[in-house]
Every structure is written in C-alpha cells, then in structure tokens.
Amino acid sequence: MLNFSYTANNKEGRLIKGEIEAESEAAVVEYLQKEGHIVLSIKKASKKSTSKKGRVSTDDLVVFSRQLTTLIESGIPAVEALGVLAEQVENLYFKGVISEILKKVKEGTAFSKALAEYPRVFPDIYLSMVEAAEISGNLPEVLNRVSIYLEKNNALRKKVKSALYYPAAIVLMAIGITGFLIFRVVPTFKDIFDSLGGELPMPTQILISISEALTQPVSVIIFLAVLFIGGFSFQRYIRTPKGKFNFHKFLLKIPVIGELIRKVAITQFSQTFATLIRSGVSILQGLDIVAKTSGNKVIEEAVLKAKKYIQEGQPIYIPLEESGVFPPMVVRMISVGERSGRLEGMLAKIAQFYEEQTDAMVSGLSSLIEPVIIVFLGVVVGGIVVALFLPILTITQHLG
Helix, strand or coil: CEEEEEEECCCCEEEEEEEEECCHHHHHHHHHCCCCCCEEEEEECCHHHHHHHCCCCHHHHHHHHHHHHHHHHCCCCHHHHHHHHEEEEEECCHHHHHHHHHHHHHHCCCHHHHHHCCCCCCCHHHHHHHHHHHHHCCCCHHHHHHHHHHHHHHHHHHHHHHHHHHHHHHHHHHHHHHHHHHHHHHHHHHHHHHCCCCCHHHHHHHHHHCCCCCCCHHHHHHHHHHHHHHHHHHHHHHHHHHHHHHHHHHHHCCCCCCHHHHHHHHHHHHHHHHHHHHCCCCEEEEEEHHHHHHEEEEEHHHHHHHHHHCCCCCCCCHHHHHCCCCCCCHHHHHHHHHHCCCHHHHHHHHHHHHHHHHHHHHHHHHHHHHHHHHHHHHHHHHHHHHHHHCCCCCCCHHHC
C-alpha cells in the first residue's frame, strides 16, 4: 500500500485536499470519483506524512468508536472490524490512519500501541482507556463509554462557544460602526463646523480631537505598534508556566465569566476522572490525564498536587481544597467518596450537577448579554451622534 496526496473538488464544488492509502494512483482516482469528487491532481506522498497532516473531528472519533463497538459486539473480530471501518470512513485522512492502524495490528502490535502513534487523532484519555480495556478484556464497553464521554465533553464546549458567538459578533459590529463614524462621519462634520465658526460644545470638541488623533498616520502607526508589542509580550508571558498560571487564575476571578469557567472546569474534571476510574484506569494514571485535559493551569497544578498526596498516602481532597477552585460541596463529596470507596459514583454526581449548572448559566448569560450589549451600543453610538448634533441644535436655538 502506498500513500497519495490529492487535490479535488467535492460535490459542492469546494476545493479539498487530503491523503489516502491505496495500491495505485488509479485506485485513488476510482475511489474519489466514486465519492463524487472531481480529481485535480494526485501525488505520491511519504509514509510519515499521514500522521502529521489532516484533521479528525470529535464527531468522527465518536462515530468510529460506536461503529467499532457495534461490530465487535456482533461477533466480528477486531481486525476485521477495523478493515470494514477503513473502507467506509468518509474522512479520507482518517481512512488512511485506520488503514495504518489495521496494518500494525495485523503485524502483532497491540491496538492501544497502534493508536498511540497518532496522538493528534486519539487523545490521552482515549489511549489510556483502550489500554485498560485490553487488560480487562472489555473493549466494546470501554469504547462505548469513551464515546459518551467525548460526546458530552464536545457538547459542553459547543454550548459555551455558542453563548459567546452572539456577543462577539455584536461587539465587532459596534467597533465597525464606531470606526466608520470616527474616520468618515466626524471629519465631514468638522469641516461643516469650521465653515460655520463659533465655539463648539465640549463633547463635540472631545470627539473631534479623538477623531483627529486617530486619523493621523503617526498615531495609527504608534497604536498598531503598541498593540503588536503588547500582544506579542502578553503571548510570550502566558506561554511561561508562571504566566499561564497567573492568567488562568485571573480568568477565574472575572465576575460571571470566571464562575462559568470554574463550572466548566469542574464538570470536565469530574467527567474525565469518573470515566477513567470506571474504565479501570489507575487513580495515579487517571490524575495525570485529568491534569492534562483540565484546560486550566490552576486546576492542573491542584490535580498534580493531589497525585503527590496520594503517593505519600494522604487523601486526595486536601490539595483540591487548598487550590481555592473547587467549592466546599465538591471537596466534601470527593472526601466522602474516597473514604467510602465510591469515588467514581461521587464524581459522576458532581459532573451531572455541574453540567446542569453550566447549562442554566449559559442560558442565563445568553438572555442577560443581549440587553447589556444593546445598552453598550446605545451609549457608544448614541454618544457620538449626540456630540455631532449638539452644535447644530445650538445654532438652531440661536436662530430661533
């Protein structure tokens, strides 16, 4: 089997690029045409390129896991099931990855080891759970469990992102309108005011001064330079361990937004940890994975500290409590779960509770943000319009 990179137009006429493993160039052309694509070019690719390029979405991974579960539960051997999936997966990059995994498994490599060669496709939690499933012999059950986890995690991210799309779009629109008024409308009114003469009201003078400052080439260059240097310096700072920790700690202190970040982080922590324990992954290994997937440096350090405490024979809840991120209720539930041997059950309950809390908060934020943004637009745009028309109103009063 050889690797080929291709360029084609799909059914909608959009340009697509990807890689596929096939016996010959003719086989690639035949497959692409069967899928309804118009082939533009095909090149032979190196063996290593498949693992470095392309993208597999969470939805693709969930469908793959569920289909593999169904096939294995139906009595089809894992190797044969992988062969079936390699033929029917629509994502051509993922098709190549599955084909290579199938080849390695046929050569005697463990399934988890073959998956581990594609860390951009299969996250740490996926690899650890499959490895644990191979030891316990319950691969279908674990694959189904990891599918549910990925679906829930992905749904949570989508909910939070969708709640932020609308305000982001409105803010960008407000910036665009304000920019148009400052750079186009205000200079025109300034020329009119200069021709009329007289002293302008203070709000109008301030607006014209801001407009003149921003429309000067030197001011624009200085502003862009400060913006670039500030952005670059900030990016460099948050890439350092200390900078990232301080930034994430600051995010948690922002009113409303910080609370939402905290709830999402706790939900993700609890879901991940509960899923790993339920799948047979050791607590120490599970804590390593939870730390990596937490998405927040403050929580990551608290989890790693918890691992150290466990290695020293101490309870897990102490470092979580000291971090200041986890609410008392969560800490107490983890403490009870640890003492009673029902940690996985307690984590599942925490995850369910905070998932519901996050949903309610996202819905509430969506309702609250709209009037706040409307008021913001009214104040900014309305203030500019009022400042522009104040001199005209003054002149009209004098003429009257």
